[in-house]
Amino acid sequence: MDDSPDPARDRQLGLDRPIDRRDFLNGLAIGIGALGSLSPAEVWRAGVGQPPADYPPARTGLRGSHDGAFENAHRLRDGLAPAEWRQPTARNERYDLIVVGAGISGLAAAHFYRKAAGPNARILILDNHDDFGGHARRTEFTVGGRTLIGYGGTQSIDGPSHYSTVSKALLRELAIDTEVFRQAYDQEYFASRGLSHGTFFDRATFGEDRLVPKPDNLSWRDFAARTPLSAEARRALVRLNTERRDYLPGRTPEQKLALLRMTSYRDYLTKNAGVPASLLPYFQSATHGYYGVGIDAVPAADCWGLGYPGFDGLALPDDTSRLGRTAAHSHDEPYIFHFPDGNASIARLLVRGLIPGTLDGSTMQDIVTARARYDRLDTPASRVRLRLNSTVVNVAHSRPGGTGDVSVTYVQDGKAWRVRAAKCVLACWHGVIPHLCPELPAAQKDALRYGVKVPLLYTNVALRNWTSLAALGVHSVDAPGSYWSETSVDYPVSLGDYRFAKGPADPVILFMMRTPCKPGLPARDQHRLGRAELLGTAYATYERQVRGQLQRMFGKGGFDPARDIAGITVNRWSHGYAYEYNSLWDPDWPEGSQPCVVARQQRGNIAIANSDAGAYAYTDSAIDQAWRAVQELR
Ligand SMILES: Cc1cc2nc3c(=O)[nH]c(=O)nc-3n(C[C@H](O)[C@H](O)[C@H](O)COP(=O)(O)OP(=O)(O)OC[C@H]3O[C@@H](n4cnc5c(N)ncnc54)[C@H](O)[C@@H]3O)c2cc1C
Structure with a gap:
């Protein structure tokens, strides 16, 4: 079985191979001395000047909600907060606004607030991760001297024509013209190479391992005949x-x-x-x-x-x-509105606008290859500061009745600090807020706890080439009975100086998804148990499952996991999508009394954003809720 360690099998799968993570100059025909003569675009394409180990997007292994990001919040939840957290060291910093959470909602809240209050507004954004963007996370690999950019979470701008006026206006302010993707996304890329979608029927579920492509011109009758189904x-x-x-x-x-x-x-x-029951596993x-x-x-x-x-x-x-x-969301637009790093580009554009000097350039094209300077995110010289690795553990008004300054305590490197602001937006997820903010009314805390975020694994596998998939005629595969239920070659987007693979001989990122659900239980229980599974699974297990499943799916096309895999990043989103109400499990609340509405009520100088506040797991929800929260405070 793929999930049990077996030294001989592990060697065959390549688990003992050092994954090529940081071969910065590998494969280059030029010396360092020659770099000065190259344009920034050429330097980028050559893969030179690749991110050093302290550049978060290039970190591989277990990412997403990475180790070190969530333990303090869990201590708080479990009543195990150390006594020192109640006596934080006061920092001599006072802001107009403190935002908790540097996801798209928190960054958008900072953007809206500054737009209304003016460029002198002093803003601090705090986030528990070592990178900004929340679910909108960028990943990078260096393979054979080329830089590959991928998305670790939030994938695409889904249905932008249906965005609200506020969300559309924000995209425009960030210089995002979604029409550009109609060219940047090569919609004929796979079809022109004869590659289609396929289904992998696995032995344990369907009796044998078999990959069956389903090109558009293959009838359902002929497809069915090729499957191992009864x-x-x-x-x-x-x-x-x-x-x-x-x-x-x-x-x-x-x-x-x-x-x-x-x-x-x-x-x-x-x-x-x-x-018949025998067809259900397929669906x-x-x-x-x-x-x-x-x-x-x-x-x-x-x-x-x-x-x-x-x-x-x-x-x-x-x-x-x-x-x-x-x-209900209309699916009348193609799913092509995709930056190479997904909506991390939206987060990066927001940061570029908020904190000068962090990311060069001025367009939606040049943001793709712009390299963020993490050392500029939090400097006293800037009026907007973004502080990473900082878990907020307490938010409270300084005076009774929800008045006065807001005092915010966060833990960084094991030490508790206190900062103050006139206003605060909680753009972190709803479930954590009752623990941070004891002064909220009990009914509001219950409402904040109602939605259970959806756990997900988004895994990026850097391949040296993908000729084996091409040989089998597929670019994406559903594997309904397998550990990873979806596998696909990255979206063929070339934007700015970034170029997608010319063909199957070029390196590419493979996307693999797992949802750790527990069929048969109510949705929220499935999410709770799935989260426990994610937090209890070691990276080595994920890697073994990646290598084993890829070999079984693509081995007949010549895939060799030990040879072909250049890097793996497993993005663990234990608190993933915002919980969306579902007619099977949730009551039909009258408009305005849904838990998300009760939960997001402003209290004094504290307002609540995040996509959870809209009970809708999409970028436009994160933006719209940020807008509402800022309007409340102003
Ligand atoms: C895997 C995945 C794929 C997705 N794909 C898409 C997509 O293709 N299109 C789309 O529109 N949407 C997608 N979404 C939905 C996505 O959640 C939203 O689009 C949006 O990015 C959510 O932003 P947010 O700021 O509301 O929340 P988040 O991104 O969750 O940001 C909140 C931040 O607050 C931080 N935080 C929490 N507690 C604390 C604390 N105590 N102290 C400090 N910081 C804290 C969190 O760690 C996080 O960084 C996807 C989500 C996931 C998980």
Whole structure:
């Protein structure tokens, strides 16, 4: 099995190989002396001047919520806060605004506040991680002298035309023109190379290991015939995808929608659409990417909204207003609005605007290869300061009744410090706020605890080449029964000085996703148990699972994990997506009384942002909530 250490197998998989993490000058035909004659773009492309070990985006291994970032918050949660935290050392620093959390919401809050208060506003942003951006995290690898840029979390600007006026305006202020992606993202890249999506059927779930590509021109009948599914399961798969049957006869469209809201997709498939149990594993992980749980915990109505098979003959009303927000969100735009580092570019553009000297340039193109100067984030010379590795453990008004300055205690390098500000935005996730801010009313604390964030693993695997995938005719693979349920070659985006791989012989980043869900339980319990799994799993286990699964999926195309893998970064998001309400598990609250609304109430000089405040796990929610929080304080 892939998850148990076996020295011989580990050697075969390459677990003993030093991963090529920092071969800064490897493969270069030029000497250091020649660098002076190269333009910055050429230097970048050559991979010279690569990030040193203290450059967070280049750190590999276990990232995301990395070791050292969360332990202090957990101490606070468990009532194990050391006594010293109650007597912090006062820093002689007073700000107009302190923001807790340097994710997109916190950075946007700083941006909005400064825009309203003027350039002299003094702002401090605190974050517990060693990098800024929150989920919007950049990763870099150096392979054969080339720099590869990837995303460790927040992937893309999803449906920008549906962003609010506020979010659209912020993108414009950051010089982001989403139309640029229509050129930058090569939408023919994979199709022009004859590469398609595929499914990996694994031995433990489906009886044998088999990778089956599904090019657009392959019929469902021919695809089904190539799978190891039983004859009965194949027939059902073809029927679901090709026939327009009404699986809910005798009901009005309204009644059908009401039933689908209260029925999981899994139950709908078996109880209404007559799908045999043997086909269910094929669909089980279809909802992982959006929901972090499988089809047992997602309403069938949402799956209809997302275009999953089995609904074409139901003549449902053209009304998505009663679906969960992800499903109701219109999916009428292509998924191409992607910077090479995902929405980390949005975070980097915000930091560039807030703190002069941190990132050179002025456009959405040059931000891609601009290298952040981490030593400039927190200097007394700057009116806006961003302090990393700083876990906030207490936020309190200095006077009773939510008045006076706000005093903020944070722990950095084991020492507790106190800073003060006139105002404070808590742009950290909701679950931590009751622990930080004891003065909030009990009902608000309960509401803050309601949503359970979705745990996820986003893993980046740097490959020296991907000829094995090309030989098998695939660029992305769903593996419904496997440890990693999604694997895909990075998005083919070339922007500014950054160029995507010319072809399969070039190095590339492979994205792998796991959602540690526990099918059969209510969604929030699945998230809680999944989080425990993530925090209890060692990096070596993830690496073994990466190498083992890639070999099984692509070995027949010549993939050799020991030879082909150049680097691995496992982004562990134990507190991932904001919890989105779901008609299977959550009541239909009247508008305005949802937990997120109760939770985000301002108290005196403290306001609450973060995507959790919108119960919607998207960048526009993070921005919109930041805007609201800042308006409240002003
Ligand atoms: C894996 C993944 C992929 C995603 N993909 C997309 C996507 O493609 N498109 C999209 O629109 N959205 C995506 N999202 C949703 C994403 O969460 C939002 O888009 C947005 O980035 C959230 O920003 P935020 O500032 O609200 O929260 P966060 O990014 O979580 O930032 C909050 C910050 O506060 C910090 N913090 C918490 N407690 C403390 C404390 N006590 N002291 C100091 N700091 C603290 C946190 O560590 C974190 O750094 C994705 C999320 C995840 C996890």
